[in-house]
Amino acid sequence: MVCCRQNITRSRVFSTKAPEALLTGVGQSTAPVLDLKKELRSPISLANLFETVADDLQTLNQNLRSIVGAENPVLMSAAEQIFGAGGKRMRPALVFLVSRATAELVGLKDLTTKHRRLAEIIEMIHTASLIHDDVLDESDMRRGKETVHQLYGTRVAVLAGDFMFAQSSWYLANLENIEVIKLISQVIKDFASGEIKQASSLFDCDLELEEYLLKSYFKTASLIAASTKGAAIFSGVDRSVTEEMYEFGKNLGLSFQVVDDILDFTQSAEQLGKPAGSDLAKGNLTAPVIFALENEPKLREIIESEFCETGSLDEAIELVKKCGGIERAQELAKEKADLAIKSLQCLPQSMFRPAGRRQRRGCRFELPTSHFSVFETKKRRRKKKMQWISIAKEAISRASSVVKFLCLVHVTGSYVVMGPSMLPTLNLTGDIVLAEHLSHRIERLGSGDVVVVRSPLEPRKILTKRIVAMEGDKVTFLPDPSRSYTSRSVVVPKGHVWIQGDNMYASTDSRHYGPVPYGLITGKVFLRDGCVACRVQVPMVEDGSCLSLEVRSVRS
Structure with missing residues (x-):
């Protein structure tokens, strides 16, 4: 039973080429706003755009290096490795840009502590996911440097990622804003939904564009949208502005x-830092492929064959380019970028957007005054205090839920299991299963558990088998029930387990290569298509025929 783990990559490549329509300012003596019809003469690069918040990003970089704390020197070194590797810091930069632009609407002269903390939380969540992804994908390099697990080992890398997720959840709860807590909690849920959607649609040539966009929203746009909306919430602007900032982040x-x-x-x-066409090779069909499939039937045949023939992947890439898939995907990207720019119309002209020479007439923005009332009555103050107490209580409850969900998403892995060896527990044509990576580390596995394990014959191959005996157990088995009824007995040595497939006639397992070292186990399967797979018992024949398996404990 071979498992094909789905690669989960959240490290993105961002084009620094300016779109055809860029942000410009327009003007009158009224509050300046964006002019969506004018274009800047010079293109905007990420470096130029983020220059206005360079000091904010510098402060963020310093905080990210120290946020783990000196009491965890190993985790500190691991965090320094990933944070020190640099990166675009696009997500926190967007938090700072939106924070400063919206802060001007309500008269705030500088960012609040909550603005800065939100940027740190967003980057911590993003970076922690990268550390875990590198472990799952067995990546050697990240941002031009060796990955954390390459330098410190898998155990430290997993713990470093877990610690950053826990830290970000703790800081999130301390922001004491239930709306932002809900936003970020939804992002974590969306991460899981996106991975499940991707895993369930591999090599599916009938994938609709809407499904692709929904998956892209779950995996990428959700975090960016929550970042920009959260920044606006902490500026205290009207709800209409916060919703526009959410739409801006989503479409961007x-x-x-x-x-x-x-x-x-x-x-x-x-240029990519990975093989070209790697998504297509894994069966992950993206916008260029979806558009090309509408015009090229041969492309469907190649993809559905899962590139079994030599050179078929290169042929598929060429077909995507020739059939207009790239051009139509560029149009889609521009369409979403234009929608993002349109959402910025509510913002005033400032140094935190590309400045223009003229202001747009007839567009004004009224400052909300409820946040600056000097004549609040004692009753309103008391009501506000009770409201914050209620928010604080709910924040603690939400934070607990966030931590639990983070553990579920980032301490688990999704796999597609194919083959006959685990019939009838798992289907022959492929089942999606979830495996958690903690039980085997704390020695909480036992007989009957379905596990993900590396093959002792080919360590790069991942298998799914069931544990039928632990160390010290005596196993009586049939080496080949299809040919001989002669049984053998083996005592499982210390540090080993005995694994078998549920379908004895079609499984290569411990009956062929003996007990498996405990260290080869990488996870315990706990979900299959919504069912608890590990509760399905090993098939046994009660009449004492040759299919029976006898396990006797010989522990002292």
Whole structure:
């Protein structure tokens, strides 16, 4: 039973080429706003755009290096490795840009502590997911440096990622804003939903564009949208502005993802830092492929064959380019970028957007005054105090839920299991299962558990088998029940387990290569298509025929 783990990559490639329509300012003596019809003469790069919040990003970088704390020197070194590797810091930069732009609407002269903390939380969540992804994908390099697990080992890498998720949840609860807590909690849920959608649609040539966009929202745009909306919430602007900032982040994230998917076909392996066409090779169909499939039947045949023939992947990439898939995906990216720009119309002109020479007439923005009332009555103050007490209580409860959900998403892995060896527990044509990576580390596995394990014959191959005996157990088994009824007995040595497939006639397992070292186990399966797979018992024949398996404990 071979498991094909789905690669989960949240590190993105961002194009620094300016879109055809860029942000400009327009003006009158009234409050300046964005002019969506004018274009800047010079393109905007990420470096130029983020220059206005360079000091904020510098402070964030310093905080990220120290946020783990000196009491955890190993985790501190691991965190320093990933944070010190740099990166675009696009998500916290967007938090700072939106924070400063919206703060001007309500008269705030500088960012609040909550603005800065939100940026740190967003980057911690994003970075922790990268550390875990590198472990699952067995990646050697990240941002031009060796990955954490390459330097410190898998155990430290997993703990470092878990610690950052826990820290971000703790800081999130301390922000004492239930609306933002709900936002970020939804993002974590969306992460899981996106991975499940991707795993369930591999090599599916009938994938609709809407499903692709929904998956892209879950995996990429949701976090960016929550970042920009959260920044606006902490500025205290009207709800209409916060919703516009959410739409801005959502459409920017979708455009960002589409561009990333285009680059997978147009950039070289050296530019991407990974093999070109890697998404397509794994069966992850993106916008260029979906559009190309509408015009090229041969592309469908190649994809559905899962590139079984030599050179078929290169042929598929060429077909995507020739059939207009790249051009139509570029149009989709531009469409989403234009929607993102449109959502910025509510913001005033400032140094935190590209400045223009003229202001747009007839567009004004009224400052909300409820946050600056000097004549609050004692009754209103008391009511506000009780409201914050209620929010604090709910924040603690929500934080607990967030931590639990983070553990579920980031201490688990999704797998597609194919083959006959685990029939009838798992289907022959492939089942999606979830495995958690903690039980085997704390020695909480036992007979009857379905586990994900590396093959002792080919360590790069991942298998799914059931544990039928632990160390010290005596196992009486049939080496080959299809040919001989002669049984053998083995005592499982210390530090080993005995694994078998549920379908004895079609499984290569411990009957062939003996007890398996405990260290080869990588996870315990706990969900299959919504069912608890590990509760299905090993098939046994009660009449004492040759299929029976006898396990006797010989522990002292």
